[in-house]
Amino acid sequence: xxxxxxxxxxxxxxxxxxxYEQQGLLSTRRTASGHRDYDESDLRLxxxxxxxxxxxxxxxxxxxxxxxxxxxxxxxxxxPASIAVYRRKLAEVESCIDRLTEVxxxxxxxxxxxxxxxxxGKESPCQYRHGGx
Amino acid sequence: xxxxxxxxxxxxxxxxxxxYEQQGLLSTRRTASGHRDYDESDLRLxxxxxxxxxxxxxxxxxxxxxxxxxxxxxxxxxxPASIAVYRRKLAEVESCIDRLTEVxxxxxxxxxxxxxxxxxGKESPCQYRHGGx
DNA sequence: GCTGGACTTGACGCCGATGTCAAGGCTTAC
DNA sequence: GTAAGCCTTGACATCGGCGTCAAGTCCAGC
Numbered sequence: 387x388x389x390x391x392x393x394x395x396x397x398x399x400x401x402x403x404x405x406y407e408q409q410g411l412l413s414t415r416r417t418a419s420g421h422r423d424y425d426e427s428d429l430r431l432x433x434x435x436x437x438x439x440x441x442x443x444x445x446x447x448x449x450x451x452x453x454x455x456x457x458x459x460x461x462x463x464x465x466p467a468s469i470a471v472y473r474r475k476l477a478e479v480e481s482c483i484d485r486l487t488e489v490x491x492x493x494x495x496x497x498x499x500x501x502x503x504x505x506x507g508k509e510s511p512c513q514y515r516h517g518g519x
Numbered sequence: 520x521x522x523x524x525x526x527x528x529x530x531x532x533x534x535x536x537x538x539y540e541q542q543g544l545l546s547t548r549r550t551a552s553g554h555r556d557y558d559e560s561d562l563r564l565x566x567x568x569x570x571x572x573x574x575x576x577x578x579x580x581x582x583x584x585x586x587x588x589x590x591x592x593x594x595x596x597x598x599p600a601s602i603a604v605y606r607r608k609l610a611e612v613e614s615c616i617d618r619l620t621e622v623x624x625x626x627x628x629x630x631x632x633x634x635x636x637x638x639x640g641k642e643s644p645c646q647y648r649h650g651g652x
Numbered sequence: 653g654c655t656g657g658a659c660t661t662g663a664c665g666c667c668g669a670t671g672t673c674a675a676g677g678c679t680t681a682c
Numbered sequence: 683g684t685a686a687g688c689c690t691t692g693a694c695a696t697c698g699g700c701g702t703c704a705a706g707t708c709c710a711g712c
Contacts, residue, residue, distance in 0.1 A: 388688075389688095390689080398670095399670075400689085401670060401672085402669075404690095405668095405669070419678055419689085420677080420678085420689080421678075421679095421689055421690075422690090439669085441625060444668075445668075445669070463633055464633050468633075472626055472629055472633075473630065475626055476626040476627065479623045479626065480623060483623065486612050486615055487616060489574045489575055489612055490613060490616060492574060493574075493605055493608055493609040493612065494609065496605055497602065497605050497606065500596055521658075522658085522659075523658060523659080532700080533658090533659085534700060534701065535699075535700065537660095537661090538699070538700065552659090552660095552709080553707080554658085554659055554709090577699095578698075578699070579698095653712100654711100654712085655712090656709100656710095656711095657708100657709085657710090658708080658709080659706105659707075660708090661704105661705095661706090661707105662703105663704090664701105664702090664703085665700105665701080665703100666698105666699105666700090666701085667698100668696105671694105672693105672695080672696105673693090673694085674691100674692085674694105677688105677689075677691105678689065678690090679686100679687085679689090680687090681685095
């Protein structure tokens with residue numbers, strides 16, 4: 387199939403597919419006239435990439451998964467290098483959650499301090515609600 | 520004081536201070552010779568900006584806090600517009616935590632599936648540990 | 653007055669994944 | 683053959699908060 391069809395079936399754009407190829411993640415098979423030519427296995431690769439990107443992986447981090455699939459494995463995540471990325475990503479996500487949790491608590495404290503503290507007699511700033519769009 | 524001193528006292532760089540000014544967050548007072556001239560109140564503004572940036576605010580989101588301080592308030596966070604930003608940010612952070620929590624669980628599942636599942640007889644991919652640097 | 657350091661403005665670079673535009677080649681149906 | 687619609691490569695734009703370099707100005711001490 388050609389790039390437009392692959393893009394549509396994978397839920398992405400031709401531009402992105404060319405970029406993945408430029409990064410060495412996709413093949414470079416061409417028709418006689420120079421058009422890119424893909425098959426179902428390429429669709430699987432792109433699906434794998436998109437899934438990982440969607441959960442916050444960087445493109446480079448998808449490489450082991452792609453190579454794992456390419457080497458004939460059923461799942462892109464079952465190779466050692468993929469497992470290593472999973473581990474690293476898990477650690478990153480956990481520390482990110484920790485930081486965000488601290489930030490969340492800090493924000494709550496600030497809101498509590500400025501909203502629930504006894505007002506100085508003027509109107510409460512907390513009656514202000516910005517329009518949720 | 521001049522920009523270098525303010526930068527050092529605020530724990531940032533001259534470049535950043537000029538950028539904040541360019542964004543309309545800092546004053547444009549100048550000495551006769553054209554050098555920027557700051558006082559203690561500017562230091563407070565920069566401290567406020569840096570604190571908010573450090574917990575993940577965008578520079579633009581610090582504006583209400585800066586204006587709040589400029590208008591004579593004790594705390595940059597006690598004005599209605601600042602409260603609104605706090606609220607919005609809290610909501611953002613909470614939804615971000617939710618998403619990351621889902622991602623974390625997903626990653627744990629993947630690791631469990633590929634590591635704790637009965638091995639097919641070959642070596643376990645999970646013996647691979649990438650060097651923590 | 654001279655030198656070195658701090659200052660000024662202006663501008664480009666970065667990162668990551670992608671949008672978008674340009675100019676041209678291929679394909680397909682009519 | 684011709685028009686429309688796909689494809690090709692190449693390159694510039696985006697976003698945010700700066701780093702960094704360049705060329706010129708100012709200030710303080712000797």
